[in-house]
Amino acid sequence: MVKRIVVGAHYGLRDWLVQRITAVVMAAFALLMLFIVLFHRPEHYGAWKALMSQQWMRLASLLFLLALFWHAWIGVRDVFMDYIKPAGLRLLLLVGVVLLLVAYALWSVQILWSLY
């Protein structure tokens, strides 16, 4: 079979940009947590639980986790593009990663909203 080199998928920029934006979101969340740890000093489980069960904190955490999963998706896909050459196997692995990340996302919602 003739080997064809196919390029031109025209989605590089969006993903590159998403990776940067999600990184900013994660960094902002990390700073928020740092601020809380340094100045609020929640010292026991109860304090942590109270903090995490506030609605704004749930949303912020979820935003962070979604950013993390999206960021990871692009990163892992890039790694697969470099190292997994057979297209079929790569597709299979990519689908596996998507399913896993979606499952993580749902699981995150469940964890965050099950705290009372």
Next chain:
Amino acid sequence: MKFRIYRYDPDKDAQPYMRDYDIALEPTDRMLLDALVRIKAEDDSLSLRRSCREGVCGSDAMNINGRNGLACITRLADLKEPVELRPLPGLPVIRDLIVDMSQFFKQYHSIKPYLRNDAAPPSPDKERLQSPAEREELDGLYECILCACCSTSCPSFWWNPDKFVGPAGLLAAYRFIADTRDQATSERLDDLEDPYRLFRCHSIMNCVDVCPKGLNPTRAIGKIKDLMVRRMT
């Protein structure tokens, strides 16, 4: 001075091997290429490319003690012995220090490395005008000598030499994008907006580190990305 040089002649060697040389140098031998010429005078089977011997033609790029560079402008005094010389990494070896550069040039050609401007010049006997500031935009871009030190030190190019344009090609792409006389910016951006062609670059800057002309392909790639973002928003 001691050297260990990668040797492989497909006509007679089943496997590549490293060969040791111990060579007496003259005081006038200052650059690595001078030593290689001296070695070749004794062992004429050592094959390498070389031409201008002053760092402008880009022929004698090789891997010198683990780092890509041009033999003709690498000072012998700066090298640790034994000096280990290998062909540029990531390209097929034809023989000894000579690699097949077709893939590298193919990527360079893929960015349409020529001025694209369909408008007739203002007059056949007058230049297109360009201010000194506009011309300055091309500094650090047009000086590339296509030696391939950068692209062959880039892991993204090693893994995807057929799809990733590589630092040299992308530097050339930006050289034309940055030229006020070139009218094909949007076609050029379209052509590069691809997960492989441009976005395999993860800014690890190996290219900047090895460029013998001190150019910065990573910055040029960043500027291409900037333009793409500006175009989108």
Next chain:
Amino acid sequence: MALPVRKFDAVIVGAGGAGMRASLQLAEAGLKVAVLSKVFPTRSHTVAAQGGIGASLGNMGEDSWLWHMYDTIKGSDYLGDQDAIEFMCRMAPQAVIELEHFGMPFDRNDDGTVYQRPFGGHSQNFGERPVQRSCCAADRTGHAMLHTLYQRNVRANTLFFVEWMALDIIRDPSGQVLGVTAMEMETGEIWIFHARATLFATGGAGRIFSASTNAFINTGDGLGMAARAGIPLEDMEFWQFHPTGVAGAGVLITEGVRGEGGYLLNKDGERFMERYAPTMKDLASRDVVSRAMATEIKEGRGAGKEADYILLKLDHLGLDVIEKRLPGIREIAKKFANVDPVKDPIPVVPTCHYQMGGIPTNYHGEVVVPAGGNPNSVVPGFYAAGECACASVHGANRLGTNSLTDLLVFGRASGDSVIRFLQENPGHKDLPKDAGDYSVQRVARLDGQTGGESVFEVGAEMRRTMQAHCGVFRFPDMLQSGVAKIKAVAERAKRTEIKDKSKTFNTARVEALELDNLIEVAVATLVSADARQESRGAHDRADFAKRDDVNWLKHTLWYREGSRLEYKPVNLKPLTAQTFEPKVRSY
């Protein structure tokens, strides 16, 4: 043995400035053209040109092609053919503008036009004062130009045969040129390139000298091939010694340094060019400056421990000018001379740089030889342009910047001539039965040689001989003994042996074949120099200190057969301008 054959409308040998300007002309005309090159096109030696392209654009002040023409003729010490010089100087502005339209990154003036710098020997109003005529891209003009031409050829889909070395010219019994034999370096295979027209743009042979600014590839391949095919070489005694090669390294420092205001000093810190050339000073033409430098060194005023070099001072230009206009020079000085020119002067010596002679052509790029009483009878199907050709625009001494002008103007002109020839001569002529046999024999001799001499040793002996016997100053006894010596070296070159017998990228074989070409040039040079009993341009004889227009205002033609010399008249009749009569040359 029958060699495999490839057929083209035209074959161009060499992918430097002239070859690629010509190929562009042919490819854009839709012809089937093959360009053969020993190296990837952008590695050709044009890449090393620094200072600029001479053209009377007049962007910096009044200028005219007639002044450029006068300067070139005077620079040539009146040996240049005035029709060819007029043609070049008139076409130069167009050639530069064309290059700009191709995308060449020229430096600019505030009004957006191409910046031009002063250069040696270029003047306003017939020698009155220096003029700014050199169009440049910092000090990387050749690089920018060669890449621009390559890029334009990529656009035109020119077919390049990269790392193919041409071996010999194929001529039929009538003398018409039908192509070349060439070896693919990667495989060692020899092919015949059967062409209706063959154009040589193979560059010079500066590697015949030990101290040379030239690249390793400058081995005069086209000249060797032409000489073996019975075509004479013109004016080979004239070699330009560039005033400023880095002492010890030979690497070129552009005359643009002096154009931008740098100057030369002897060990006493004296700006000695004021004595030798009161008007143009450091911007006198290259033969004059080189001779002045050699005289200073000879008379004990050289700098350094051995008093064997001259200092090129440019620190007074300031960091900004140096970084903007001469960045490559700073790089070279730091790397090869261990000095930062922002602070210290660069040690320089006159270094072999350019071959004024070459394959005789007219200003159309057609190769011409004496035949049937006509000194300039056209060899059908054969063209040459660039340094390998002798049109002759440079005569006995080339002006700085005129080499790139030459490449562009005659690259294009020869391309146009080929197009005309192809229109008038449809169809390939049959190859002679023995086409290619000669090349096969030469390679077989080399591969089969036992007990022969090392290519490196013979080459080194040739370079030493040329350096000692045929340098800036020439002496009768040295020339005479040089002729005997170089002929002995040529005999040795017939028995070179290589240890490497591989078919794959055998660079030892390439170097041996290159030596075959170099040695023809070396013999031609010494024999021609020994015979010319006068001093003119770059040819300076101790025993004949003056130019002799009565006896020697003529071109030398050296034939390989019996190392025979003939002469032909200089064309003093321009195309439209008035003749510039020879007069005393002072700067």
